[in-house]
Amino acid sequence: MIRTALTFVFLLALTGPALAHRVNVFxxxxxxxxxxxARFSTGRIPVSGEVRIEDANGQTVATYPLGADGTMQFSLAGLPYEDGxxxxxxxxxxxxxxxxxxPADITSGGEGS
Incomplete structure (x- = not known):
């Protein structure tokens, strides 16, 4: 029982730092x-970064700098977004x-969703 508890605590200690710096993207x-x-799981906003857009085949179609407020906007015009x-x-x-x-996220974007 003690051995199981110690193993659990050890594994938790290893994953803690990794989870603390995960970037949540929406x-x-x-x-x-x-x-x-973009925000870290702690709520902190990244001060710099890059946003990469890839098509459904995994090809990079655009890159943009992340704003100092952790956000950025881009237009779908000219991007191959039909497949997501x-x-x-x-x-x-x-x-x-x-x-x-x-594709459903993209096509419903202007319909009050």
Missing amino acids: ASVEEDTVTVE LAISVRTGDDHEGYWLLT
Whole structure:
């Protein structure tokens, strides 16, 4: 019993630091504009970073700097979004998170969802 408890505490200690710096990414669509928001799991806002947009085949189609407020916006115009997009954020200190925009997310973006 003690051995199991110690093993659990040890594993928890190993995962704690990794979870503390995870970047949570959220993206929403309104009409043809995508808004991306990034925050660490602690609530802290990344001060620098890059937003990478990939198509359904995993090809990078655009990159943008993350704003100082942890957000950025981009237009869908000219992007191959019909099959969905993957949006990843890498912070200046190399933490990364992502959000997937499905075709349904994109097409319902201007319909009050």
